[in-house]
Amino acid sequence: MKTDCIIRPATPSDIAIINRHRFHREDEQQEDLDAYANWLAGTLATGNYLGLLAQAGDTVVAGAGLSILDWGPIRGDTQARRGRIVNVYTAPDWRRLGIARALVAGVLQLGKEQGLNTFNLSASEEGQPLYRDLGFVSYPTEMIYRSGTGQENKRVSTGCQNHSGRPWSSNDYFTSS
Structure with a gap:
């Protein structure tokens, strides 16, 4: 059954998978992939990137991440850090099953547990209803x-x-120049 998957934390051994989720188009530049993989390794090590992955058997079918940014306090939020939701991706055959919703809700919860109050993201037209439903x-x-x-x-x-x-x-x- 397609809904038989587990949700687990992302680890440094998942960098290549997260990178493929981030850069899933065919025309991606290798320079971009390499730079992101290097950045991801550092932020995972420092705890400034928290990710969740959905895995079916040995295959990761979806993921979502939270980049913790030192933003500085803003009006209405004295917390200096904020979260940026990134790398939300679900494999085409696994879409419309609620997996992305669960992953984004999960990384929001991880951020709240870190004391974050404010989260932002960049949303595709297709993803906007999901994010609005989650309170964005x-x-x-x-x-x-x-x-x-x-x-x-x-x-x-x-x-x-x-x-x-x-x-x-x-x-x-x-x-x-």
Whole structure:
């Protein structure tokens, strides 16, 4: 029966499996996989990554993780750390059985046991109903900045001066490539 699986904690020996869940598309770059595996090894060792895996026989069919971040207190939450739900993946043949729901609820509980109050995640359209049902709400004020897009070379000037007494400009900190 398809629901015959166990849920167990992720261990360092699961890094390759978690990495495959994180980077499950065919066009993934090896550099990304290697970097994530190295990061994961370190965060598992320090306890800043907590993961749960669903296993059927010898095969891991689903997983979810919690990355514990030192974020600093925010309005309404004096706890400096928060949790980021990551690596939620279920093998196609095992979807719609409640496994992802159980795994995400489980990592939320693990985070609460660590004293975390605030959790966030990035949700696909397909996953949004699940997360809403678990109590997540949309938070539309977030934005992302990535170096290497060309946007970092935009110059900003102000009426302020830099430490040398010259008018401050972002040129003081950014150089053209």
